[in-house]
Amino acid sequence: MPQKTHHYSNGEITIAWKPDVCIHSGICFKGLAEVFDPRRKPWIDMTQAETQQIIEQVKKCPxxxxxxxxxNS
Ligand code: SF4
Incomplete structure (x- = not known):
């Protein structure tokens, strides 16, 4: 079955999030709550942190x- 993917961009990078893969570890929203807030819609707000901070947090997703x-690549 194809997995759903949601995309969020800030004009520099685009995050892809696969809800069916997410194990709701909370690591993203504990680490960078301004960007990752599961109570907000959309839950990822790319305007709330610098691109490099977002990249570092995305890399920690288990x-x-x-x-x-x-x-721009
Ligand atoms: S860090 Fe990854 S697995 Fe954990 S809640 Fe965030 S998206 Fe889901």
Whole structure:
């Protein structure tokens, strides 16, 4: 079955989030709550931190649900 993927961009990078892969570890929203807030819709707000901070947090996702690509590559 194809997995759903949601995309969030800040014009520099795009985060891909796969809800079916997410294990709700909370690591993203404990580490960078301004960007990752599960009570908000959309829950990822790319305007709330610098690109490098977002990248560092995405890399800590233990399940692989979060990934990113550069927008201008
Ligand atoms: S860190 Fe990854 S697995 Fe954990 S809640 Fe965030 S997206 Fe889901």
């Amino acid at each position: 399940s692989g649900a979060l990934s990113f690509t550069a927008d």
